[in-house]
Amino acid sequence: xxxxxxxxxxxxxxxxxxxxxxxxxxxxxxxxxxxxxxxxxxxxxxxxxxxxxxxxxxxxxxxxxxxxxxxxxxxxxxxxxxxxxxxxxxxxxxxxxxxxxxxxx
Numbered sequence: 001x002x003x004x005x006x007x008x009x010x011x012x013x014x015x016x017x018x019x020x021x022x023x024x025x026x027x028x029x030x031x032x033x034x035x036x037x038x039x040x041x042x043x044x045x046x047x048x049x050x051x052x053x054x055x056x057x058x059x060x061x062x063x064x065x066x067x068x069x070x071x072x073x074x075x076x077x078x079x080x081x082x083x084x085x086x087x088x089x090x091x092x093x094x095x096x097x098x099x100x101x102x103x104x105x
Contacts, residue, residue, distance in 0.1 A: 003101045005040030006032050014096040015077070016063070016087040021045040022055035027062050035084055056080060063087070067099050 008015040019035050024045035035041045048058035060074040069089065078086030089096050 003097065004032060004042070006042040007097060007100055009093040009097055010088065011093070013073075013088060013090040013093055014100060016089060016100065017041045018044050018059065018085045018087060020055060020059055020083050020085055022048055022050040022058075022083075027058065029062060029066060037084060039084075041084065053080075056085075059085070059087070063089075069096075069099075 006017045008017070017039055019033070019041040021043070024047055026045070027047055028043075028045045030043055032040050032042045044059050044062060046055055046058035046062060048054040056076050060071050060076075063069075064071045064074060067089075069091075073090050075088050075090070076085055077088040089100070
């Protein structure tokens with residue numbers, strides 16, 4: 001069975017394709033949906049404003065807390081100034097894939 005389309009294994013870890021909404025009423029993750037570029041992306045909403053990289057830092061903080069990983073494992077590797085982003089999570093690709101693809105309550 002195929003996993004979520006917003007996740008992609010890479011030699012150095014995992015690529016996570018996101019659609020970010022800054023300035024939201026609350027921090028939240030999901031659901032995933034096709035974005036304007038045709039790629040499935042995981043929705044991430046953060047209360048932080050997009051100025052000065054605050055929203056990017058908030059996205060990393062929310063995902064790191066949810067997946068119980070250090071923030072230092074995350075890096076924005078595409079779309080740093082846009083809503084459609086690619087995030088790289090460094091580590092064992094198979095372990096990270098299982099961790100990210102498992103729904104959390």
